[in-house]
Amino acid sequence: MNISDFKSNDEIAWCPGCGDFGILTSLKKALVALGKKPKDVLLVSGIGQAAKLPHYIQSNCFNGLHGRAIPPAAAAKIANRNLTVIVTTGDGDCYGEGGNHFMHNIRRNVDITVIVHNNQIYGLTKGQASPTTDPGYETKVQTGGVILEPLHPLEMAIALGCGFVARGYSADTEHLSRLIIEGITHKGFALIDVLQPCVTFNKKNTYEWYGKRIYKVNDDPAYDPHDKTAAYQKACEWGERIPLGIIYRADKPSYEDKSGISRMPALVETEINNIDIAPTFKDFR
Amino acid sequence: MPNEFTIKIAGEAGQGMQTIGAVLSRLYKKAGLHIFANQDYMSRVRGGNNFFQLRVSEKPVFTLRQKADIVVALDKKSVTLHKAGLSDKGIMVLDRKQSGILQADSSFFDVALHEWAVSIGGSDIFINTAACGVMAGMTAIAFEPLGEVIREAFAEKGSDIVEKNIKVAKAGYEFTQGNFKKKTFSLKAGPLKDTLFLSGNEAIALGAIKAGCKFYTAYPMTPSTSIMNTVAHYATQYNIVVEQAEDEIAAINMALGASFAGVRAMTATSGGGFALMVEGLSLAGMTETPVVIAEVQRPAPATGFPTRTEQADLDFLLHAGHGEFARVIYTPGTIEEAFYLTLKAFNIAEKYQIPVLIMSDQHLADSYRDIEPFDVNKIKVERFIITKEESQKVEGYRRYKLTESGISPRAIPSWIEGVIYADSDEHTEEGHITEDASVRIQMVEKRLYKKMAGLCGEIEKPTEYNVTGASCVLLGFGSTYGVLRELCEQSGNALGFVHFPQVWPFPSKETNQILKDAKKIITVENNALGQLARLLKRECAIRIHGSILRFDGRPFDLEYVDAQLKKYS
Known part of the structure; x- marks a missing residue:
């Protein structure tokens, strides 16, 4: 497989210069590097600019409802564990509308990879604050500037015991595609929060702004992502310096292992034509 | 009362009415008798007043009677609460000493349940088996079958517990034989049949398992939860994943994800949870993803009466979901229909790639009846x-x-x-x-x-009975089937009925045909608006003469509908 095998003919509706392009490129590279075939990959999305991504790549796609990308993704993986299931979602879709599913699917720990296009703003609805918009940022709705405390996805994920917590940057596709490879390889729920400039509506968190602040934690050989306390401290860092890379890792059994489905044939392969329920009748006699 | 009697076991939540009910149901089933049992419970785990009601008959029974012939009152409150619910010659079984009831009453049959439980069994938890002994004695059943049922029921708890239970039951039985002289409650035992005894919810669960449902997800909500419990009980045996969702929105979206990936998937809830699923229903319509949803109704709006019954979500289910798309709504009226229509729901959902709704209610969900074992070949699993x-x-x-x-x-x-x-x-x-x-x-x-x-x-055809001969035809959907059927059967030829096991797409042609010569048409519905009557007017332009409506959260019984019918005669 090479990059062209993942090329979709669907016309791309993103703004020129959008950070989403970098994520698309990184994802394709990762899938090629992992030797995945389009037919074995399922991309699941909700609504938002990020949610359009599955259309721009040759792979299976379930583009569902706003905020509801993770539940069908987890269930599709449970139904057919041979699929590589990836969620492409945004800060509004995943951390806002779908916050409940984000929390509980970290607990559920199905082997899926969740890539959050975090541009810190609402793009599709044209510029309102998202859960991760920096305080003080003025929008047409938050006219006096955002007064809500931002949601801290990496801190949240670590606190919930997510086994793979990473942050990428859409302009660094080499680094991001490596994170995606690691995320897909991780057995369990993998969160990759991606800083992604919105060139139309976010005038603060621009390529230049991010460019000055980002650094890679894994460049420091002393940084141990298995150290939960250190990881949490790293996740709290925001402002002058913004860490990228695998912030936190924990090896833990996945949902598939704990539920036993990883030791059985994929559910979708189960023959259902002649299920004999007569053995249950004794319980009702 | 010839050929049948009704027993009501009443007490506080946690006093074990269900245990007594389960033992007695098995006992009468063993005697070749027919049973319709239902539960009336409050939304609490302890306290309050709940009852388990058993109608036992020589003939098959499908519904309730209003009055009980025997009330087993396990606490003082039950004596006052259920006195008025006794039939003319009804008997109140009570432990006067334990309940602190000083006055005597000709309807009382005083039994020392507590004393037998404590002196023979060593604990008051044996009150339940003592009561079972009394009931077997009062209804002239031999002790041996009761012993067998007790052995089966408590086998898992070890022989010591089994023997104690039997001794306690025997004390109650022997006392009753010596002191209860009436022969009112003696029924003729029938031939022992190989029947099943299960609830509407259990039938839906078995239907789903048979249909090849491999992914069941739900958020617990009364009165739908026992479907999930039943599927979960058999999940390992049948290779089914049962996943408790974080909310109903997740439940339907997970069901759709699993279905998209190729497995048969289902969720169940009640009205409030279904309200959360509505966007997902529309998603199923748009993405053309098969899904089966059981909506087990309870009285609403909002939290309503969590443990009671109503049929007020008909309009809601007909119209739920933004936009226009195809759906099917089944409304099973019996345990059998609950099973077969669930099977059909999975086939139709997959064939048409649509959401299929099974609309039930608390009354059907929690009612038990003895039935012939399901014909597992009647509806085959068809893959599309x-x-x-x-x-x-x-x-x-x-x-x-x-x-x-x-x-x-x-x-x-x-x-x-x-x-x-x-x-x-x-x-x-x-x-x-x-x-x-x-x-x-x-x-x-x-x-x-x-x-x-x-x-x-x-379309699942409407069930019709004596429509042409009747002076009045009753119409209903869902759990009213039993009351309509028995009322019509006992009316001679005066009444007929039509039961709708499917309300969408509505069987307009069939209904117009069936009702073309009907003299008087009355709907019987557990709601306040007469939603079925309104649906009939819309879909068939049929004139409905009236509706018997009940929206106090309680199910219909024979006497209730009969009394209301007098208004139309």
Whole structure:
């Protein structure tokens, strides 16, 4: 497989210069590097600019409802564990509308990879604050500037015991595609929060702004992502310096292992034509 | 009361009315008698006043009577609460000393349940078996079968517990034989039949298992939860994943994800949870993803009466979901229908790639009846997917390919060489987002007109009884089946009835045909608006003469409907 095998003919509706392009490129590279075939990959999305991504790549796609990308993704993986299931979602879709599913699917720990296009703003609805918009940022709705405390996805994920917590940057596709490879390889729920400039509506968190602040934690050989306390401290860092890379890792059994489905044939392969329920009748006699 | 009696076991939540009910049900079933049992419980785990009611008869029974012939009052409150609910010659079984009831009453049969439990069993938890002994004595059943049932019921707890239970039951039995002289409650035992005794919810669960449901997900909500409990009980045996969702929104979206991936999936809830699922229902319609949803109604709005019954979500289910798309709504009226229609729901959902709703209610959900074992060959599992073998030959796959029937061949991700796009946006045949007006028209016609045309050919026919001969025809859907049937049967030829096991697509043609010469038509509904009557007016332009409505959260019984009918005679 090479990059062209993942090329979709669907016309791309993103703004020129959008950070989403970098994520698309990184994802394709990762899938090629992992030797995945389009037919074995399922991309699941909700609504938002990020949610359009599955259309721009040759792979299976379930583009569902706003905020509801993770539940069908987890269930599709449970139904057919041979699929590589990836969620492409945004800060509004995943951390806002779908916050409940984000929390509980970290607990559920199905082997899926969740890539959050975090541009810190609402793009599709044209510029309102998202859960991760920096305080003080003025929008047409938050006219006096955002007064809500931002949601801290990496801190949240670590606190919930997510086994793979990473942050990428859409302009660094080499680094991001490596994170995606690691995320897909991780057995369990993998969160990759991606800083992604919105060139139309976010005038603060621009390529230049991010460019000055980002650094890679894994460049420091002393940084141990298995150290939960250190990881949490790293996740709290925001402002002058913004860490990228695998912030936190924990090896833990996945949902598939704990539920036993990883030791059985994929559910979708189960023959259902002649299920004999007569053995249950004794319980009702 | 000839040929039948009704027993009501009442007490505080946690006093074990269900245990007594379960033992007695098995006992009478063993005696070849027929049983209709239901529960009336409050939304609390301890305290309050709950009861388990058993109607035992020499003939098959399908519904309740208003009055009990025997009330077993396990606490003082039950004596006052249920005194008025005793039939003319009814007996109140009570432990006067334990309940602190000083006055005597000709209806009382005083039994020392507490004393037997403590002195023989060593604990008051044996009160339940003591009561079972008394009931067996009062209803002239031999002790041996009761011993057998107790042995079966407590086998898991070890022989010591079994023997103690039997001794306590025997004390109650022997006391009653010596002191209860009336022969009112002696029924003729029938031949022992190989019947099943289960509830509406258990039947839905067994139907789902038989249908090949491999992914069941739900958020617990009374009165739907026992479907999940039952599927979970058999999940390992039948290779089913049961996943408790974080909310109902997750439940329906997970069911759709699993279904998209190729497995049969189901969720269940009650009205409030279904309200949360509505956007997902619309998603199923748009993405053409099969899903089966059981909506087990309880009185609403909002939290309503969590543990009681109502049929007020008919309008809601007919119209739930933004936009226009095909759906099917089944309304089973019996334990058997609950099973067979669940099976059919999975076939139809998969064939038409639509959401199929099974609308039940607390009354059917928690009612038990003895039935013939299900005919597991009556409805076969029919698959409507491109099989793994066929998938090898698929090229240029389009998920929403336009066809005459409106149904596009459904491929399973990873089985075909190509890829599958499903989208909640309006989409092209390939599944990509579009805003093209002509594509929009074709897709709406596909999802709505074409599929509905097919579905109209697969309608579950209404059940009719004595419609032409009757001076008055009663109409109902769902759990009212039993009361309509028995009322009509006991009326001679005066009454007829029509029961609708499916309300959408509505069987308009059939209904017009059935009712064309009906003299007087009255709907019987557990709601305040007369939603079935309104549906009939819309779909059939039939004149309805009136509606017998009940919306106090309680199910209909024979006497209640009979009394209301007098208004129309």
